[in-house]
Amino acid sequence: MKALSCTRLLAALVLALACQLGLAEEARPLADDPVAEKRLQAISAELRCLVCQNETIAGSNADLAKDLRREIRGMIQAGQSDQQIIDFMVTRYGDFVLYRPPFKSVTLLLWVGPLLFLVVGIAALQLYMRRRARLLQDSRPLSEAEARQAEALLAEGSNDTQGKGTAP
Amino acid sequence: MMKNKYVWLLAAFAALVVLLAVGLNLNPREIPSPLVGKPAPAFELPRLGSTDQRFGPKDMQGQVWMLNVWSSWCVSCRQEHPLLVELGKRRVVPIVGLNYKEVRGDGGIDTSKMPLEQENALARERAAAWLKSHGDPYTLSVLDLDGRVGIDYGVYGVPETYVIDKAGVIRYKQIGPITPEVVEQKLLPLIAELNK
Numbered sequence: 189m190k191a192l193s194c195t196r197l198l199a200a201l202v203l204a205l206a207c208q209l210g211l212a213e214e215a216r217p218l219a220d221d222p223v224a225e226k227r228l229q230a231i232s233a234e235l236r237c238l239v240c241q242n243e244t245i246a247g248s249n250a251d252l253a254k255d256l257r258r259e260i261r262g263m264i265q266a267g268q269s270d271q272q273i274i275d276f277m278v279t280r281y282g283d284f285v286l287y288r289p290p291f292k293s294v295t296l297l298l299w300v301g302p303l304l305f306l307v308v309g310i311a312a313l314q315l316y317m318r319r320r321a322r323l324l325q326d327s328r329p330l331s332e333a334e335a336r337q338a339e340a341l342l343a344e345g346s347n348d349t350q351g352k353g354t355a356p
Numbered sequence: 357m358m359k360n361k362y363v364w365l366l367a368a369f370a371a372l373v374v375l376l377a378v379g380l381n382l383n384p385r386e387i388p389s390p391l392v393g394k395p396a397p398a399f400e401l402p403r404l405g406s407t408d409q410r411f412g413p414k415d416m417q418g419q420v421w422m423l424n425v426w427s428s429w430c431v432s433c434r435q436e437h438p439l440l441v442e443l444g445k446r447r448v449v450p451i452v453g454l455n456y457k458e459v460r461g462d463g464g465i466d467t468s469k470m471p472l473e474q475e476n477a478l479a480r481e482r483a484a485a486w487l488k489s490h491g492d493p494y495t496l497s498v499l500d501l502d503g504r505v506g507i508d509y510g511v512y513g514v515p516e517t518y519v520i521d522k523a524g525v526i527r528y529k530q531i532g533p534i535t536p537e538v539v540e541q542k543l544l545p546l547i548a549e550l551n552k
Contacts, residue, residue: 238387238512238513239513241384241385251457251460251461251463252503252512255502255507256507259504259507278390279390279391279394280390280391280507280508280509280510281389281390281510281512282387282388282389282390282510283390284387284388
């Protein structure tokens with residue numbers, strides 16, 4: 189039994205290692221220059237692939253993403269700065285290509301929208317709380333005098349019904 | 357008080373429905389191109405049907421023209437092609453075809469080991485055959501084998517169509533196939549206006 193679990197553990201370990209190796213194999217950069225490759229990764233992770241719009245250019249397998257990675261690699265090799273490469277993309281595909289679009293009039297709602305929702309939410313919550321507080325205040329427990337008054341009224345009522353019942 | 361609350365809820369729900377309806381009717385693939393209003397990027401590409409002639413946007417200086425990005429593997433191109441053929445027959449505007457990644461863009465062909473010469477020959481053969489069977493609306497077509505010119509034009513979904521004015525400025529970009537409505541309501545009026 190113990191030997192079995194040992195071999196199982198070993199198998200799991202080997203499997204895990206194989207997975208690691210497999211992954212490493214897949215992610216191995218194509219270019220020889222690891223620094224350039226790192227920059228390529230960093231830049232393309234900031235850019236949206238226009239074919240599969242929820243993927244980055246770094247992560248997408250679309251043909252266009254491959255072409256753009258090749259283009260970026262070429263620009264890095266040509267000694268262009270990150271900003272120059274980003275500008276290259278924006279002039280062709282617009283701000284939409286950026287995962288972090290710049291703050292300007294067109295993107296105002298995009299940036300301020302969540303804040304707007306928060307403000308509206310807080311205002312609504314406050315309104316609700318105030319109303320609720322008022323309601324609670326209205327239904328405060330009776331004061332002693334009121335309680336006595338209420339009791340008297342109730343007693344009167346029950347006397348009345350009793351009176352009616354016993355009346356000839 | 358209670359009634360008021362329900363009216364508010366109903367109004368909020370109606371607003372949400374309108375918002376979602378508008379959102380669902382927008383095409384997420386239609387991204388406003390930053391190239392509209394900018395000069396058409398320069399290029400020089402070999403022409404289809406001739407081995408030594410090349411073409412660039414500067415050759416069209418002084419003319420209003422259309423650049424249509426197409427490929428034989430592109431399914432939507434087949435959809436819009438009859439309209440282009442029709443438009444070509446009317447001779448209202450010269451249409452230049454930009455054949456985009458004819459061989460490389462075709463998922464069925466492995467080009468990783470294909471020599472450029474062979475790719476070029478195959479692209480010419482396939483493009484010419486496609487135009488022969490579907491009709492050729494183009495004044496001329498050029499071959500963008502690796503899609504570099506496509507990148508300069510911000511192409512991300514073939515077909516795409518550009519209207520370029522006499523000064524070489526892009527005035528309109530259609531992403532995806534053109535429709536009869538686009539031809540009648542956008543392309544023709546714009547071309548007429550630009551030709552004034």
